[in-house]
Amino acid sequence: MIYVKASDQHGRGVFADCDIPAGAVLVVFKGPLLRREQVEPGSYHLQIGEDLYIGASGEADDYVNHSCEPNAGFRGGLALCALRPIRAGEEIAWDYSCAIDEEDFPGFPCACGAASCRGVVRSFRHLDPATRARLRPWALPYLRDRYRG
Numbered sequence: 001m002i003y004v005k006a007s008d009q010h011g012r013g014v015f016a017d018c019d020i021p022a023g024a025v026l027v028v029f030k031g032p033l034l035r036r037e038q039v040e041p042g043s044y045h046l047q048i049g050e051d052l053y054i055g056a057s058g059e060a061d062d063y064v065n066h067s068c069e070p071n072a073g074f075r076g077g078l079a080l081c082a083l084r085p086i087r088a089g090e091e092i093a094w095d096y097s098c099a100i101d102e103e104d105f106p107g108f109p110c111a112c113g114a115a116s117c118r119g120v121v122r123s124f125r126h127l128d129p130a131t132r133a134r135l136r137p138w139a140l141p142y143l144r145d146r147y148r149g
């Protein structure tokens with residue numbers, strides 16, 4: 001359903017190899033469980049809790065890029081799902097603010113090209129309330145629990 005290839009925008013990306021219906025599970029993130037102090041600077045990692053991360057799996061889930069207008073989001077734990085129908089050849093992207101929530105996260109510049117691009121990818125806690133409310137249904141469960149309504 002998905003495959004990794006060179007992306008125009010980033011080093012690598014994940015793409016749909018067929019038309020995918022809304023709601024389909026695209027990939028389930030996995031990797032070694034890490035505390036923050038165990039995360040190697042610059043290495044691939046995904047925050048999944050207050051002080052809980054997963055490291056690289058070496059598989060497609062490591063290469064899904066960010067978009068401020070994503071076509072994928074989390075539903076049911078670490079399962080990345082299609083938020084709308086995705087066409088064959090389209091790049092799969094999710095909004096990284098749906099996972100990151102470090103107080104001292106410096107943010108990184110975004111060049112996703114979306115009309116609604118926020119310009120900087122920030123921790124969930126540092127988004128404006130309207131953006132947080134919009135993203136919350138597709139954020140990781142620890143963020144949905146922490147930021148209720």
Ligand SMILES: [Zn+2]
Binds near residue numbers: 114118
């Ligand atoms: Zn953007």
